[in-house]
Amino acid sequence: MPHEIYQRGKSKIWHYRGTVSGRRLRGTCGTADKAIAQRVAAEAEAKEWKRHLDGPGAQVTFAQATIAYLDAEKPSRFIAKIAAHWKDTAIREISSGGIRQSAITLYPKAKGATRNRQVIVPTQAIINHAATLEWCSPIKVKRFDVEAKSKGWATADWVQAFATHASPHLGALCFFMFGTGARIGEAVRMTWGDVDMSTRFAVLSGRKPKPWTRRAHLPAPVWAAMANIGGNRKPDELVFGYLDPGNVKQVWDNAIARAGIARLTPHSCRHGFATTMLRAGIDPKTVAAMGGWKDVATVMKYYAHAVTDPTVTDAVFGTNITQSQNAQSVTIGNTRKKMA
DSSP states (O other), X not given: OOOEEEEETTTTEEEEEEEETTEEEEEEOOOSOHHHHHHHHHHHHHHHHHHHHHSTTTTOBXXXXXXXXXXXXXXXXXXXXXXXXXXXXXXXXOOHHHHHHHHHHHOTTOOHHHHIIIIIHHHHHHHHHHHHTTSSOOOOOOOOOOOOOOOOOOOHHHHHHHHHTSOHHHHHHHHHHHHHOOOHHXXXXXXXXXXXXXXXXXXXXXXXXXXXXXXEEOOHHHHHHHHTOOSOOOTTSBSSOOSSGGGTHHHHHHHHHHHTOOOOOTHHHHHHHHHHHHHTTOOHXXXXXXHTOSOHHHIIIIIOOOOOOGGGGGGGGTOOOOOGGGGHHHHXXXXXXXXX
């Protein structure tokens, strides 16, 4: 729409706003003189039209933007399908609404979370990378609604039951993830060279979003489980013996079936680490630091699980409460087994 000017504040300074080819323009005219303000607004609009039609990104295609994105060593996951969809479309012609529609076209039966993860996030990342090269303007795309699901979390009782019916390597892996908050990928790539059993510390590492390491304390049960792992323990030998997280799934599910406990994933151990620490009274900032989370908000939003026992309100009067829910996941699994 054409630009318009309006006054703000006691000083009656004029400001302008409007849209040029889908891009919103806002700014101050820096004057209380209406005639001058109209000229300033008109010049801002003309400048934006020139940038849009003749700027360095006027003819840049999505294919070119994708190449630049990958050349910058950005993540390549999901990119091929998106690039095939947009091909040589000029990036200036790609709108936020168009990106949302592309997600529906590419994944017609997928849920919002999948469309967000596999289309909206990477497409927006490519265009915004192009914006850093001054080829176009940055873009924001509204995400699809995602149905929040409560994920299961492991407890000390669940971990013990699991380890009893697992191999020493697998049982130790479960103890390690629960006791340190490690992700499955971090745990399986750890070598004995990363572990100091004498001081009970291990070094975890990762490569995304950039190389990092963190030092994790090994609680006594974790240390004991790892001490029971056989082998030569050479510095370059994998601690838990699994080459890839995908190699764990089948043996993990088999151990759960033998134990007759609730079906939880390896990542449930990370949820259990956070929830158990919080319920033990450890402050959220410390939990985030010990578990390798970047910020407290992530812990509280995704990994802190609420107590569902309504009698927890007895704590208001200082009553001692037995946290019976600590064994909830084990009980659920045993109940299902009996019903079967």
